[in-house]
Amino acid sequence: MDVSGILFVFLGAQIIVATVGTVWSRNPVTSALFLVLNFFALGGLYLLLEAQFIAVVQVIVYAGAIMVLFLFTIMLLNLDNERALAEKFDLRKGFAVLLGGVLLVELLYIIGLKTPIPIKQTALTTVQLGEAKYIGRELLTNFLFPFEIVSILLLLAVVGAIVLAKKNFTTSPKS
Amino acid sequence: MIYINGLNIETKTTSRMDAQLTEFGKVFLFLLVGVVFVAAGFITSSLIRPHRPYDEKLSTYECGEEPKGTAWVQFNIRFYVIALIFIIFDVELLFLFPWATVFKKIGPVALIEAVVFISILAIGLAYAWAKGDLNWVVPQPNRPKLPEKKFDKPAKKKVAEPAEPAPTA
């Protein structure tokens, strides 16, 4: 096993442990911190795939900003009573476990396939693809339209977040 | 280059490359060694150190206030709106970073493109500002009104007066 293989196994194990921890832990804050660990490990995986920019984005946005918001929300809800959050194992959950098992079998089947699934390789090497420079060039030439239209999407997010989250939202005077 | 031992997902054109790491891989390795180093330090110290706890030692502040209640405090929602707006501009920043790396090469067109992008988002900020979402909402305690003169009865409320909240600034 080469170095990247070892790293992959290490990071994969970390992701699995963190994910199980997120779901398992009773305390929501512990859950959220496990999720941070998960995001960090995911960032490591991106690095392993030589998507450096995406890795940095993963850490800055997800492990940084979004998790802060997560923790805010948890603190906002004042989930003091951890017992109340615990759910019982019912039929629906059993069904979920069943479906998860089916998915696992499918994955194992694909892993066990004799002929590998072909993945199309682009002309560029992956190192070039992952660079911020390459992303920037694509963003300003071929992907210019999506780049600009995403600003409208973010604008919508600002408006929507304010409408839904602001405490004292006054209606404008009636006509 | 994407080759994972044990998994048969393999690229068609490039077969298995050698295990050489890129520059970022080295950084990552450095990070990993750092984590292992710190973790190893903690683990060895926990193995070596004496372990004799007593009540006083285990309290949150060994010499200071006695904490009361839990550490769970309900945050004010005003943090939340600010955090939401922060995330949106954080995402904007991510789009600008790759722009900055190629800005020189592409030239004035890139500048115009970025200005359009930023100004659309700036309108979002202006909107939040104009709507008073960036104002720091100071809690207004609801004090009961006391009668002005000592022997006056409290004034009766007029029936017709609607109880509308004052418009926020």
Next chain:
Amino acid sequence: MPNDYLLSLPILAAAGWSVLLIILEAMLSRAALTRVFAMLGFALVGGLSVIGFPLQGLAFSEMLRIGGFQHFANIIFCLSGLLVVALSEKYLDDENVHYGEYYIVAFISVVGMMLLAAAANMAILFIGLEMMSIALYVLAGLMRRDVRSNEAAMKYFLLGAFASGLLLYGISLIYGATGELALHKIAIAIQTGSASMLFWIGFGLLITGFLFKISAVPFHQWTPDVYDGSPTPAAAFMSTGAKAAAFSALIVVVTNFSTLLQNSPTWSLVISSIALATMVVGNIAALAQENLKRMLAYSSVAHAGYMLVGIAAATPDGYSGIMFYTLVYTLMNIGAFGVVALLESKENLLLASDYAGLFKHRPMLAGAMAVFMLSLAGVPPLGGFIGKYKVFAAAVDAKLTWLALAGVLASAVSAYYYLRVVYFMFMRDPVGEAISAPATSSLAFALIAVAVVLLGVFPTEILRITDAALKFAQLPTQTGF
């Protein structure tokens, strides 16, 4: 380069107008004014689409595909937005949630719908879908003091985010299989090579994402709860504009891979059975509903099933039928939801039995509602009949007679719950006091009803347009622009 801007003028205008609306709201903060400007914007964008109808081509380094189909879809979205905005003021006022942001969010949602219909690249497909959906989540949760509205927004958001995740995963798998993001280039890559297993998994996930948005069985469970909890005009918007947008995107994707899909018996079988299940489940569940909003929600599921029959047929006739169907459905369903909203906001009347004797008090309103109900049921001289006829005829031509037959039977079942409302309005005596409604809104509903009737009596012109509109969408690999 200027050609790009000219081609995508409706989209650019809509995006610019949404920014203008935000500036307006930030500066003046008057909901009524924002509303007027939103309506103006819809009219403007729709007008630009009408003027630019013959223009076609790929724009912005093959990100957008503009053609008659896209212009027609734009007109449907703008019509839906215009009608919803026009009908929602009173409802929002009564619920005390009359924010200017409502109109802004609805407008940006329409921008997302236009992107969905015009997507030539999967990146645009995803951005458009997200823009439309995020706006709809906000609209669903607009009544923040109402627990059910919160529940609707939460359910819609969680399930919608899951569906978006599936769609994104599908996109990434397709990219992995073909190395392309542009739809027509993927089609070429598939034609030269062969569709691998990876591609089919990705394609399935992509389609699943859209099936969620059109609330096809088995991805329909959110529909009744979300429509029930949302502000009623927003529910009307979700069931018409959003559904039309998801169908346009579905048609765009499917036409790009038409040669591949026509030779695939599995695809035909899967879509046919989903269509069948959607029609059956939607109609049978609607039978049991007392609450009119839930009834309309299940009926929208059933209508998604009828439209899916056109996708299953996989012929230009079928797609053209869907386009016509979405246009008629937009009119009649917004009409029906609008009447429900009118009566709900005033006196909280939501049951079919509450409509007893409506004809005696408000003959015009009751007449319009009867037209909407009969058209939804697919009674012959009305627009809904022509839509169903076109779609089912396409299915028969595509040797899916059993599916068409099932569709006819399902609409026969649906007649029961639509006609029940009509029965209450016309045959029963009023219970309690008279239902009051402003005369102007009755007139507006009457106009919509007249449009539905006209579409049923004179459908040929519109059908000629939809047939012509599809010509460009049909030929994905001809990129001589």
